[in-house]
Amino acid sequence: MADEQVDTVWLTQEAxxxxxxxxxxxKGAGRAAVTAKIARARDEGDLSENAGYHAARDEQGQQELRIRQLESMLRHAQVGEAPAGDADQVSPGCKVTIYYDDDPDDTDTFLLGSRELMALAGNTEVEVFSPQSPLGSAIIGKKIGETASYSAPNGKPIDVTILEVEPYVG
Incomplete structure (x- = not known):
């Protein structure tokens, strides 16, 4: 993992x-609660057919995965505001509006950032694309009026043009 390229995760202080x-x-109360569930289920007897035990172990696995995700995110977090950069240039933390070149009436507006951060902030209404996604990586650094191309999952090339770029304020 040391060789893996890890991007900075921009977080507001609240997030x-x-x-x-x-x-x-x-790591505290959550682990204790799951450990208690496992212990109670263990006391019920035969573990091979004990649905409560297996459910508690699954819950424990999900919880440990979430702990690792949060630890990684916080380890790479930069608290504050994303660098302002050029006001009309696409960068993480921007709200971007694009249109699809094969249908200029088909536009999308989204946040270029992290779904995880939006969920932490309690906002699940805003569409989010990761900077590492095919679309996100294609438009990073582009300015209003510029075109970018990326490949759809089926391999078809998709061309988009940047219509608007503005800092996301929540």
């Missing part, structure tokens, strides 16, 4: 605090 609080809960 950082929420992630930290969730991590502390999961």
């Amino acid at each position: 950082f605090d929420a992630a930290t609080a969730e991590l502390e809960h999961l």
Whole structure:
């Protein structure tokens, strides 16, 4: 993992605090609660046919995965605002409007950022594309009026043009 390219995760102070609080809960009270469920289920007898035991172990696995995700995100977090950069240039943390070149009436507006961060902030209404996604990586650094291309999952090339770029303010 040391050789893996890891991008900075831009977090507001509120999102950082929420992630930290969730991590502390999961590592403390959350782990204790799951451990207690496993112990209660173990006391019921035969583990091979004990659905409660298997459910508690699955819950434990999901919780440990979430702990690792939060630890990684917080380890690479930069708290504050994303660098302003050029006001009309696409960068993480921007709200971007594009149109598809094969149908200029078909536009999409989305945040170029992290779904995880939007969920932490309690906002699941905004469409989000990761900067590492095919579309996200194609438009990073592009300016209003520029065109970018990326490949759809079926391999078909898709061309888009940047219509608007603005900082996302929530």
